[in-house]
Amino acid sequence: MFTILTHFGIYLQWLRQVFHKPEKWSMYWRETLRQMNSIGIGSLVIVGIISIFIGAVTAVQFAYQMQESIIPRYYVGYIVRDMTIIELAPTFSCMLLAGKVGSNLAAELGGMRQKEHIDAMEIMGVNTAAYLVQPKIIAALFVVPMLVCVGAFISVIGGYIAVVPTGWFSHAEYIRGLRSFFEPYNVWMMFVKAFVFAFILTTVSCYQGYFVKGGSIELGDASTRAVVYSNILILSADYVIAMLMT
């Protein structure tokens, strides 16, 4: 418990350093764009692929549950849409990103620490916590909600592909479901979740990488911790947001 509190204290102090005023805006801006490309474009395909399956599985499972029930058939579209928007797109996508982007960020910063790149920048007078981490966080805060949004859209298409061409439901039923009971608030909740999860996955992963000590085994451990802790915290935050916003 004491260790957790110690790490939390260091994490908070480190965040203060991270959100320090940049030495030079143009350098930070360039780095932020690079990270946006890396996190956003680099993760688009994988988010797209898992989103198709998330939608497809949700639709198929719901179709299975609906068999011989009195629930209107068009609910399949409604359920896929809301399940995706409220929960599956932000949570699954961000857990996936914690694995892909989080481990990458931890390894990148950990490698820089081990090769003395961070020390070299510190000696130059660079606030390394700010320069190396702030652009990653800002890039993720912009790009991850967009990815989640795209993921949600693809999931809905995935659900359609899984149940309409296979003949389980008609096109009209699925589309009617999609158009029913739409609550714009749910989209707002999706963006809140995406925003919070993006912050968690980048800061936790960067924290693990930035303070890595030792050799390649420790770097591997840090990378693993980045993914595991990010996922646990994402799910915990998911619960808190669900409690607060529903």
Add this chain to the structure above:
Amino acid sequence: MIKAVNIFKNFGDQHVLNDVSCEFEQGKANLIIGRSGAGKTVLLKILIGLIHPTSGKVWYDDVDFYALEKQPMRALRMQIGMLFQGSALFDSMNVQDNIRFPLDMFSTMTRKEKNKRVDYCLDRVNLAGTNNKFPSELSGGMQKRVGIARAIVLNPKYLFCDEPNSGLDPKTAMVIDELIYSITKENNIITVINTHDMNSVMEIGDNIILLHEGQLAWKGNKEEVLTTRNEILEGFIFASPFLQKLRKKMVEH
């Protein structure tokens, strides 16, 4: 002048530095020598603030380094150039971007001026024309030279070199030594070099301190090294049987 006063450093129960006090003078190559594990790198890192001492002070002229707030410390660090043992070049950047990085971050120069300064520094370390190469395409010696070019690009007042010759053949090591020495003299800067290379000691050791088991064991210069009667220094310099015989003959003559 840089002064370290009563520096102690413990890592848990391990006492790495034990009451080390020393001075590093302007316009001179100041060498920290000693066996592996003697505390050289720790002392060097304490001098530049990468490791905090358990107790003791470091003075840059009249400035108490560890009493500085973060911002003034960063400002002081901008006057420090550092060559790391592994060069610490950024892998994802080419030579030009590596050297230009401090300029991009801190200077108000135009792009053209920056590139001109980079070309000058590259020329100074005899690597003109390698601007577009990546660190992985360079030899160890070339990487060290790029590291030196990056260290001097902001015209530092203080230059620190952590084992600049490690992993280099004797001839390349001499080239690096000469380069560091000539830069020190040309710019009249304070250069602190951490080394256990005896060629460096004999070639460029204007001021030398010997660390032994975390304590200051000897100080002097390259001329005094050969004539000293300090047992620890003798044991360090004339470590091999061949050098011991040579030493014996020198004393006999």
